[in-house]
Amino acid sequence: MKSLPEITDKVKKNLIWKSIFRRDYRNTVRDRAQAVFGNVFLHLHPVQVRESAVKLRFTWGMGGITFFAYILLIITGVVLMFYYHPSIDQAYTDIKDLEFQVPFGVILRNLHRWGAHFMVIVVMIHMFRVFMTGSYKAPRQFNWGVGVILLVLTFLLSFTGYLTPWDQLGFWAITVGTNMGAATPLLGYQGPFSEFLHITPFNDVRFALLGGALVGGNALLRSYIWHCVAIPLVATILMFVHFWRVRKDGGISKPQK
């Protein structure tokens, strides 16, 4: 029977362990810094942060929680994609399969659904916090704008996901939502002044959104691709910009007078 230090020694003192972790962690200033900038995930952070920025009562952790929800949604979303066909013949039965056939399918779908609601809620509270602390003021004006776009993208991500189960709820929510597109001034067939541009139900904004004059197979495919590929791509890039700018604008805001 070997003692614990002996076992850890065995695990740590070999080529494989050393190739992954490279060095031992000793609780020194140098190693605490190394732990952050030597790690691709942690190096989002600076090596040191202002003490006030770590206080929960200042940030409420809302930005980080939003990001966490986003990661959770990507993971559950990717797993859901394995069980789903974006066609009107299969989409609904695929969800039924998730409910009755796929192991843990119900909880997978629940996590994705409630995680999405949760992300919408926390991203709004994040915006409220940033406003209340005046953190949009110089030098963070630009990053506030990026944040507003990310807020809109969060709504659109949730909105495009609504149609994917192809049930009555999603179908009519998307119908109500995209009907607004038909009311766009100049570019929607019911909108003011659209007659001057010869806009019809077959060449207006709504048609472009749905890939047709009604919510059908094309609309399902379009919302699926917006939901799973196009918007996440844009949102991820903007999140990089958002986090980068938090760092470059001086980290979590501090009282400036």
Add this chain to the structure above:
Amino acid sequence: MNPFIEIITQPDNIAIVIMVFMVTFFMVWAFQQAFHNDRLLAAGLPVDGETDKFVDTFKPLVRIELIIALVVMVGLTIWSIAVDAPLEEIANPTLTPNPAKAPWYFLGLQELLVYFDPWLAGVVLPSLIVVGLIAIPYIDINPKGNGYYTFTERKWSIIIFSFGFFVLWLLLIVIGVFFRGPGWLWYWPWQEWDHARVVFEPFRDLSSVVGVDSRSLAGFIIGAVVTGVYLVGGMVAPYLYWKKNHPEFLTQLGMIRYITIVFLFITMMSIPIKMVLRLVFLIKYVWITPWFSI
């Protein structure tokens, strides 16, 4: 079951109940800290967080992040075990549900459809909300209150933002979710939804109040004048007020900022005004033109 209990325990609506509690909690926390800092400022003391002390990211910050991530994960897991995501009947284009509601976070906008035509409620106003939000840092020239909670140092920006966020956005969502039934009619929580309910709505247009047909030329002119007075008056009145009382503020603000702020503000205020006109004075349209109506 009591219709209200039925509505708030619908799986998707649980999220809105959670939102109401979370938003209330953080609103109270924010204002509490703001008033706390205001007392410190009044006493000439440094506000919360005014320190140059640094701590290591590893581990104080990473530890907090891990704990929060775990708490959120546990919370969402419990939520997902306890409540199943609903799946309604398969999509049926021939069977329109009544009411057909948009996703909950857009119900504030859908609620606006009661008061405005779709091109305004569904397209112009949402676009202006986004533009207006992005514009905030550029039009708010108050240098104070940067990086800490405070109320007194930026009273007006907080009042206006809070009105937009809590009343025009969140309250309208709550109304849309909990108080709107078939035909988008108002239902109190204790009322049963009645699909056969017909409401006689004696709505008229603004010019009919003085006895002029709103679709006649005279009605068109009256509507145009009223709308024009609101827009032009709304744009000019603050200028005159500030010119007289705070000319230095106006100089600081500059013309472009002034126009942006006042335009966004009168657009935002047109929403409660339109609500009062409709709900109190039973006025549907202010101005009817051959192309659009307001």
